[in-house]
Amino acid sequence: MKAIAVVLLLLGAAMLVHGQPSIALTANMFLTTAYEWSVTKTGPDTSISIQQGSAGTASYTVAFTRTATDIPVYTVQGQVTVTNPNSIQLQLSQIQVQAQYPAAAAGPINSSVSCPQYETLDSMLLVDPAVPGSGYGTFVCNYTVLLPSADEGYVVATAIQTPSTDEFGDPAMPLVSKPTGFAVGQIGGDQPVLTLGECATVNDTFDPLSFQHLRTPQTISGTKPPDSNKQPDKICSSSSYSYTIQWTVTDTSSCGDYIVSSTAVVAPIDSSQGPQSATAYLEVNACNYAEQGVPAPVADQPVADDDTPQLTLSISGITGGSSSFSWGAANQLMSPSSLTISKGGSVEVTYTTSFTRSQNTQPAPYTITGALTVTNPTAETMELTEVEVSYSSSDGQQQQVDTAASCQTSVGGSVIVNPGAYVICIFTVIYNSQENGYVWASAVTANGLNSQSEQVPVILSDAGTVTPGAVAGCATAQQSFQSGSPGLVLPASFTSDSQVPPSSSSPQQLCDSAIYTYTAVFGPFTACGKMQAVNVASVNPTGGQQSTQSAAITVAFTVLC
Structure with missing residues (x-):
C-alpha cells in the first residue's frame, strides 16, 4: 500500500505543474523599403436600362496603385515568445515591444505587434498550459518597429497578465524580457534589406444579393480581376484592369430595379497594412415599364392589411471586416x-x-456597410421620417443593433420619394458577434406607413457575403x-x-x-x-x-x- 501511495503522489505531482512564465524576443535590423497599396473602382455608367429579351452592358476600370512610403530607412523585426510552464492557461491582456537608443538618451519607441488569432476568452490572449511529457505551452507574436537612424539599441518586450494572481495565489507580475540588442549588419554579410508590401493579391466581386433575379453578369471584353471565391491575382506593381460586363433579361422573372454593387480588394503581402477596398454601384432597370408605356404589375407591390401599397426596401453591397x-x-x-x-x-x-x-489583439468589432434602396410604388409622394438598418446574429447571442441610414435628401433637407421613384441610403452597422447573422431595414413615413425589407444574410467568410476589410486601418x-x-x-x-x-x-x-x-x-x-x-x-x-x-x-x- 505504501508503494501504491508513493506512485499516486508522484503522478499527482506530475499533473500539477507550477513555474514562472517567461517572455523573450529576437531582433534583426534591416535597411527598409516599404510600399502602400490603394484601390479605386470607377465606371462611366451609373445606370443602364434593359428591356425584356435584351442585354445591357456596363464598363469598369479598377486601378490598384502601389506607392513608396515616406518611412524611416531602418526597421527592427522579430518574434516575441511567451512560455507558460503552468498546468492552466495563462491569460494576457497586452503584449508590448519598445525600442531604446541608449546613446541618444531618447524615450522608448513603440512597435507594432501582430499576434495570431488564438482562441480568446473575455477579450484575453490565452497561452496554452504545459502538458507533462510534451513540454511547455507557448504563444508567439511578430513585431515591427520603425527607427529614425542606424544607431545601435535594444528592444524589450512586456506582457501584462490577468488576473492579478495566479492559480496558487501568488502575485502575477508583468512579464518583462531581457534586453535584446540590434545593430546594422548583426546577422553577418551584407546589410540585410527588408521590403514591406512589395506585392499584393487582388480580386473584384459582384455581390449576388444585389442583382437577385438577374443572371450572373458575363465579362464580354477586357480583363477582370478574379472573384473573391477564386484564386486571386498577385501583382507587384501598380496595375489597372478595364472590362465590360453584360446583363441579360430573359423573361419577366428578371424584371425589376436593382442597385448592383461590386467591390475590388487589394491585400498587401508581408505588410502591416490591411486589405483596402473600393465599391462601385450601378443602377439596373430591367423591363423599364415607363419606357414601354405600360404600368408596372401591381401584383409585385407589397400591400398592408388594408390593401394600401407600401414602400419596398432592398439591401445590397454588403462589405465589412473584423480586423481593427x-x-x-x-x-x-x-x-x-x-x-x-x-x-x-x-x-x-x-x-x-x-x-x-x-x-x-482583442476581438474586434465587425463593421458592415451597404446600400439600401427605398422605392415608392404608390401614386402618392412619400416623406421618410425614419430609415433604420438592424442586425442580429443567427444564434440569438448578439443583442439586436439598430443604426440610422443616411439617405439622399431633397430641397430643404427632407427625404422625399416621388411616386414610382426611389432614393438610395448608405448604412454602417458595428457589432461584436463573431457569428453569422442577418441585416434588415425599416422605413417610416410622415403619414405613418411602416415598411420593412426582407432579412439579408451576413456570412463571415471569404466566400460569404462579407468582403474582408479593416476598421481604423x-x-x-x-x-x-x-x-x-x-x-x-x-x-x-x-x-x-x-x-x-x-x-x-x-x-x-x-x-x-x-x-x-x-x-x-x-x-x-x-x-x-x-x-x-x-x-x-x-x-x-x-x-x-x-x-x-x-x-x-x-x-x-x-x-x-
Whole structure:
C-alpha cells in the first residue's frame, strides 16, 4: 500500500505543474523599403436600362496603385515568445515591444505587434498550459518597429497578465524580457534589406444579393480581376484592369430595379497594412415599364392589411471586416528639454514624432456597410421620417443593433420619394458577434406607413457575403507648434535633412506606422527672458471607436542679455 501511495503522489505531482512564465524576443535590423497599396473602382455608367429579351452592358476600370512610403530607412523585426510552464492557461491582456537608443538618451519607441488569432476568452490572449511529457505551452507574436537612424539599441518586450494572481495565489507580475540588442549588419554579410508590401493579391466581386433575379453578369471584353471565391491575382506593381460586363433579361422573372454593387480588394503581402477596398454601384432597370408605356404589375407591390401599397426596401453591397487597429502618437526630444541662449543667438532642437498603428489583439468589432434602396410604388409622394438598418446574429447571442441610414435628401433637407421613384441610403452597422447573422431595414413615413425589407444574410467568410476589410486601418496625422500666447515661440526654419511630419494645415492620411526625425531652428532671439516651444502631434483614426490620440512636448528657453 505504501508503494501504491508513493506512485499516486508522484503522478499527482506530475499533473500539477507550477513555474514562472517567461517572455523573450529576437531582433534583426534591416535597411527598409516599404510600399502602400490603394484601390479605386470607377465606371462611366451609373445606370443602364434593359428591356425584356435584351442585354445591357456596363464598363469598369479598377486601378490598384502601389506607392513608396515616406518611412524611416531602418526597421527592427522579430518574434516575441511567451512560455507558460503552468498546468492552466495563462491569460494576457497586452503584449508590448519598445525600442531604446541608449546613446541618444531618447524615450522608448513603440512597435507594432501582430499576434495570431488564438482562441480568446473575455477579450484575453490565452497561452496554452504545459502538458507533462510534451513540454511547455507557448504563444508567439511578430513585431515591427520603425527607427529614425542606424544607431545601435535594444528592444524589450512586456506582457501584462490577468488576473492579478495566479492559480496558487501568488502575485502575477508583468512579464518583462531581457534586453535584446540590434545593430546594422548583426546577422553577418551584407546589410540585410527588408521590403514591406512589395506585392499584393487582388480580386473584384459582384455581390449576388444585389442583382437577385438577374443572371450572373458575363465579362464580354477586357480583363477582370478574379472573384473573391477564386484564386486571386498577385501583382507587384501598380496595375489597372478595364472590362465590360453584360446583363441579360430573359423573361419577366428578371424584371425589376436593382442597385448592383461590386467591390475590388487589394491585400498587401508581408505588410502591416490591411486589405483596402473600393465599391462601385450601378443602377439596373430591367423591363423599364415607363419606357414601354405600360404600368408596372401591381401584383409585385407589397400591400398592408388594408390593401394600401407600401414602400419596398432592398439591401445590397454588403462589405465589412473584423480586423481593427489602434493608433498612437508620441513626441520625443533628441535634444535637452531646457536650453540657455544669449540674446541674438539661435539654437537647434531635434524632435522624433511617431505615429504607431497596432493590430488589436482583442476581438474586434465587425463593421458592415451597404446600400439600401427605398422605392415608392404608390401614386402618392412619400416623406421618410425614419430609415433604420438592424442586425442580429443567427444564434440569438448578439443583442439586436439598430443604426440610422443616411439617405439622399431633397430641397430643404427632407427625404422625399416621388411616386414610382426611389432614393438610395448608405448604412454602417458595428457589432461584436463573431457569428453569422442577418441585416434588415425599416422605413417610416410622415403619414405613418411602416415598411420593412426582407432579412439579408451576413456570412463571415471569404466566400460569404462579407468582403474582408479593416476598421481604423488608416488615420489622419498632423503636428503643429502652438502660438498665440505670450512666451510661445515658433521655429524659424528646419534643417535640410529634416523629415518634418505633416502640418495641421496639410494633414496626411497614414495607413501604417510612421516616424519622423527633424531639427527645428529657433532664433535669433531678440528679447531676453524665459520662453518655450510647445509641439503637439495628433492622429485621428478613420472609422472605429478610438478617439483622436495626441502627444505634446515642451522645450524651455532661457535667453540671457
